[in-house]
Amino acid sequence: MDLRIFTEPQQGATYDTLLTVAKATEDLGFDAFFRSDHYVKMGDVDGLPGPTDAWITLAGLARETSRIRLGTLMTAATFRLPGVLAIQVAQVDQMSGGRVELGLGAGWFEEEHTAYGIPFPKEKFGRLEEQLAIVTGLWGTAAGQNFDFQGEHYQLKDSPALPKPAQSRIPVLVGGTGASRTPRLAARYADEFNMPFSSAEDSERQFGRVRAAAEKAGRPADAITYSNALVACVGKDDQEVARRAAAIGREVDELKANGLAGSPAEVVEKIGRYAEAGSQRIYLQILDLDDLDHLELISAQVQSQLS
Numbered sequence: 662m663d664l665r666i667f668t669e670p671q672q673g674a675t676y677d678t679l680l681t682v683a684k685a686t687e688d689l690g691f692d693a694f695f696r697s698d699h700y701v702k703m704g705d706v707d708g709l710p711g712p713t714d715a716w717i718t719l720a721g722l723a724r725e726t727s728r729i730r731l732g733t734l735m736t737a738a739t740f741r742l743p744g745v746l747a748i749q750v751a752q753v754d755q756m757s758g759g760r761v762e763l764g765l766g767a768g769w770f771e772e773e774h775t776a777y778g779i780p781f782p783k784e785k786f787g788r789l790e791e792q793l794a795i796v797t798g799l800w801g802t803a804a805g806q807n808f809d810f811q812g813e814h815y816q817l818k819d820s821p822a823l824p825k826p827a828q829s830r831i832p833v834l835v836g837g838t839g840a841s842r843t844p845r846l847a848a849r850y851a852d853e854f855n856m857p858f859s860s861a862e863d864s865e866r867q868f869g870r871v872r873a874a875a876e877k878a879g880r881p882a883d884a885i886t887y888s889n890a891l892v893a894c895v896g897k898d899d900q901e902v903a904r905r906a907a908a909i910g911r912e913v914d915e916l917k918a919n920g921l922a923g924s925p926a927e928v929v930e931k932i933g934r935y936a937e938a939g940s941q942r943i944y945l946q947i948l949d950l951d952d953l954d955h956l957e958l959i960s961a962q963v964q965s966q967l968s
Contacts, residue, residue: 662936662967663692666956667734667890667944671699671773673708676718678950683722685953686729689960693730694722695764695944698737701773705910716749723757730760734855734890734944735836737768738788739779743795743815751800751826759827764834764855765793786842788814793850797833800826836890838863840870848874853886855944858919861931864889865938888942889935892920895928895959905955909948921945925962932967 666686670679683694698715702708719731731753741749754761767785768774774781782788791812802808802822810817835847836855844867847854854871856864864887872882894909894916896902902923906913916922921931921943932943945959 662932662940663942664959664964664967665693665695665730665942665944666691667695667697667946668950669697669699669703669946669948670713670718670950671697671702671708672704672706672948673702673710674713674950675710676713676721679713679718680722680725681953682947682950682956683726683729683731685956687726689956690964691729691956691960692942693732693762694726695732695734695762698733698735698740699770699773700779701770701776703770716753719761720753720756723753723760726757726760728760730762731757732762732832732834733764734834734857735764735766737766737770738792739768739774739781739785743792744799744817744820746792747796747799748824750796750831751824754826754828754831755824757827761826761828762832762834762853763796764836765789765796766836790846791815793833793835793846797850798822800831834888838867840867844870844874845878847871847885848878848880851885853888853942855888855890856940857890858892858946859889860919861934861938861940864935864940868939886941887939888944889940890944890946891935892916892922893928893945893947893955893959894920894922895925895955895963897924897958897962905949905952908952925958925966928959928963929966932963 686694700712715733767789771781791814799822808820808822832852834853835851837843868887875882894905921928
């Protein structure tokens with residue numbers, strides 16, 4: 662079971678804070694550092710000093726880390742034109758020496774669009790599908806050849822399809838709970854399917870849908886990695902768990918029901934239930950980015966038992 666660190670910087674974080682967490686992620690042996698791609702805070706936090714851009718952040722981290730994978734859960738297809746996104750991600754992949762992964766979703770948070778003048782189209786899923794086709798098509802076009810695309814939302818003509826990423830294929834993540842369109846999209850484009858903030862039982866059902874869609878598309882179901890994103894709140898005793906829950910404005914019982922909360926032994930046991938449901942990778946949503954002791958505890962007493 663791979664453990665990855667997943668942050669929500671729109672809730673309030675500077676680049677320096679994210680760099681500190683990313684370096685701790687690397688030093689403590691975690692597999693990857695991922696971040697959300699949002700421009701407006703959510704819930705009862707001040708969000709100061711304000712948003713940081715996901716791909717500018719990852720470009721910086723690409724030069725200041727050496728081992729960990731870097732990526733997004735999820736970049737919104739509404740934020741960037743697909744050709745520009747393909748260039749940005751390929752460049753960051755080059756800057757990292759081939760350690761980037763792209764999580765791409767439809768976009769859902771209307772307030773951040775209106776706050777920063779980003780169009781928020783009514784029909785988003787079709788745009789996501791075309792973006793996946795374009796981004797992967799540009800990267801997959803042989804050097805010296807051009808790429809064309811004629812879709813309802815985007816059209817490309819005689820694109821040189823440059824630059825190329827450092828990796829032969831940048832892993833693409835697709836996720837969500839939709840019962841039909843999402844599995845079909847994952848089966849066609851995803852290297853990894855992510856189930857966000859869901860129970861082991863719901864995850865198992867959705868993984869099954871994705872596996873079936875992949876097989877229907879003529880693709881081995883095991884060619885896709887299956888993962889979960891879950892909030893983490895781990896403590897060496899009940900008092901520490903309660904303190905960490907209070908620091909992120911959550912209740913312990915709710916966190917235990919909906920995330921990975923409790924003692925290291927409790928969290929390892931619950932991760933085991935996700936593994937039985939078919940999950941191969943967990944993104945640990947870390948909401949208090951100043952609490953590096955939390956990461957050290959997870960590394961020493963949770964990750965060590967899973968490896």
